[in-house]
Amino acid sequence: MNKFNSRKLKELYKPAVDSHKGKNGKLLLIGGSKIFHAASLWSLKVASRIVDMVFYSSVPENNQIVQRAKQEFRDGIVVSRNKIEDYIDESDCILIGPGLPRKEGKEDGDDDTKFLTEKLLKRYLNKKWVIDGGSLQVISPDILPQNSIITPHKGEFEKLFDVKPTQENISKMAKKYSIVILTKGKEDVVCSKDECVVIFGGNAGMTKGGTGDVLAGLVAALYCKNEAFLSACAGSFINKKAGDSLYKRVGPYFNSSELVDEIPKVMKKLIF
Numbered sequence: 429m430n431k432f433n434s435r436k437l438k439e440l441y442k443p444a445v446d447s448h449k450g451k452n453g454k455l456l457l458i459g460g461s462k463i464f465h466a467a468s469l470w471s472l473k474v475a476s477r478i479v480d481m482v483f484y485s486s487v488p489e490n491n492q493i494v495q496r497a498k499q500e501f502r503d504g505i506v507v508s509r510n511k512i513e514d515y516i517d518e519s520d521c522i523l524i525g526p527g528l529p530r531k532e533g534k535e536d537g538d539d540d541t542k543f544l545t546e547k548l549l550k551r552y553l554n555k556k557w558v559i560d561g562g563s564l565q566v567i568s569p570d571i572l573p574q575n576s577i578i579t580p581h582k583g584e585f586e587k588l589f590d591v592k593p594t595q596e597n598i599s600k601m602a603k604k605y606s607i608v609i610l611t612k613g614k615e616d617v618v619c620s621k622d623e624c625v626v627i628f629g630g631n632a633g634m635t636k637g638g639t640g641d642v643l644a645g646l647v648a649a650l651y652c653k654n655e656a657f658l659s660a661c662a663g664s665f666i667n668k669k670a671g672d673s674l675y676k677r678v679g680p681y682f683n684s685s686e687l688v689d690e691i692p693k694v695m696k697k698l699i700f
Contacts, residue, residue: 429595429616432625437698440662441653453479453652456519457645458635459511459526459561460486460545460548467561468488469493470638471645473522474688475640478649479693483507483515486527512548523648524548526641528562542566547633549573557652560644564588572692575607577651579644581612593617599624608656610647612640617662618659627661629668638684643667646691670694 443452445683455475460470468486472494476482483602485507497692507515516522521662528541545563549571559567564584572578578588585593593611602619611617616627647663654662670690674682678680 430623430625432618432627432665434698436658436667437659437662437665439654440650440699442699450480451522453484453649454481455479455482455648455652456507456515456522457507457524457550457648458485458522459528461527461529461562461697462487462528463531464527464562465490465493466638467641469604470641470646470684470688471523471526471560472504472640473529473685474645474691475649477688477692478646479520479652481505483519484646485509485512485515492558498590501606509544516548516552516555519555521558521648521674522548523551523560523644525560525563527643529564530565535585546571549576556656558644558648558651561590561641567664569601569605572596572605572607575608576648577608577610577656579612579640579660581640585611595619595626600699605616608660610643610660610664612643612664613622618657618660618664623657627660627664627668629665630671631680633675633678633680633682634668634671634687636648636683638672639687640665642691666691666694666698669698 435508437601456470460461472484482504491506541562544568546644553573560579564580569588582593591597595617598609598617599619600612603621608620618625647659651659674690
């Protein structure tokens with residue numbers, strides 16, 4: 429399996445000097461719950477640094493948190509769950525799953541993740557999708573839209589496909605379903621139906637809660653304006669490089685919010 433060539437990062441979309449608001453990507457983020465309220469906020473925070481517009485849809489408590497944080501989330505709109513479909517057509521990419529409950533949570537005021545995810549994936553097969561977290565843990569692989577990106581850790585991969593997350597099996601599943609799979613681990617393995625790469629890097633500081641949600645938001649933001657395989661590879665590579673940059677300064681003593689803040693600095697060095 430090949431190592432990712434960092435020179436490919438130069439191919440990523442770069443905003444033009446004369447571009448206007450909305451031209452550089454619009455992302456719809458569907459995630460969060462009463463229990464996992466921070467997960468979708470990390471995805472939101474990193475995506476809002478990259479694309480022009482993020483439509484954010486969560487449970488009312490999380491929507492209120494974002495409304496209060498408008499000083500950072502200027503270029504975005506908070507969308508109630510019953511208005512999601514009004515914004516799908518306008519969005520370049522949809523990220524679903526960070527912080528969604530793993531099982532039906534209606535009794536707690538949360539959505540039924542399985543029902544919500546499957547309904548949207550089946551109805552909007554031709555959209556760009558990044559599927560993460562809670563959504564990956566409750567759906568069948570048969571409904572994954574072609575060219576979607578999924579971001580499972582090894583346990584989620586095995587639960588979804590009922591096979592061990594070996595490099596051979598990751599490649600087989602990517603080919604079988606015509607999707608891009610970014611399997612997270614000490615080394616990330618990224619496979620499309622045509623090729624696979626392994627991405628090295630990362631450190632003990634990145635075992636903190638939320639780093640996977642940061643990665644999902646980063647990959648989805650990149651997918652707004654780039655093709656799927658490059659978006660997944662670049663997101664993995666940049667996320668790990670940002671973690672390694674922090675490690676040089678503070679060792680493993682950083683959190684996911686600091687990782688979000690480091691990513692734009694790393695992107696500027698790697699892409700421009």
